[in-house]
Amino acid sequence: MFDIARRTAFGAVLLLLMPAAVWLSGWLWTPGGNPSILLPLYWVTETVSQPWGILTTVILCGWFLWCLRFRLKAAIGLVLMISVALLVGQSAKTYIKGEVREPRPYVAWLGTDHQMNVEEFYGLKRKARSQQVRDVLGDNAQIPHWLNKSWQNDTGYAFPSGHTMFAATWALLGIGLLWRRKHYKTVTFLMVWAVVVMGSRLMLGMHWPRxxxxxxGISWILVTLACWLTERYIGPLTPPPAENQEIAQRDGE
Structure with a gap:
């Protein structure tokens, strides 16, 4: 358990560096920006949004199973464990959002610059909130059409970030489950992807650094527990030394 917690904690610290640096710098989101930068970030954030997040989950589950070479029974157990970690994280996110009720940056901007009543806005049903965002923005040339539509689809509270929780969970699962199997390229890709997803949430006006x-932090707790349960009830995460070398040679990682 300690070894798993140490690996995932290291990964969590790496993921925290970017938002912590942004927070300490005092940077605040403002509308506008270079579309050539914002549009690619939008597509990265879409890999987590519905329905593409489901496809991302299926692909990553399949890749994890291939990397770990589990038998069928153990594979089913692993997929179940990963699914539970993701679902618990998203459920916790929904509950916390309802308790904290923090406006998104773009909603706070609409309240300040467009005299929209933020409290009344969040008192509306989801469809009515989407309609109000559409009405308030109108044909605002400062906001690209695709970002306008994205805001209309994401009218909930800000704290915490479900997109970040999803991406961070996969990245930390990679460190917890794949690092000692020497799948360094996969882990690196997942960490970079998670950081870019987090950055996209800041740049698109969806979340604050906190x-x-x-x-x-929530993802780290869930992943550490999931990895520990996987190792305890499904099997050790680290193969014998001879098998480890064979896997590394076969995968080229």
């Missing part, structure tokens, strides 16, 4: 930091 939202991301809290989400990483």
């Amino acid at each position: 939202d991301l930091m809290a989400s990483v």
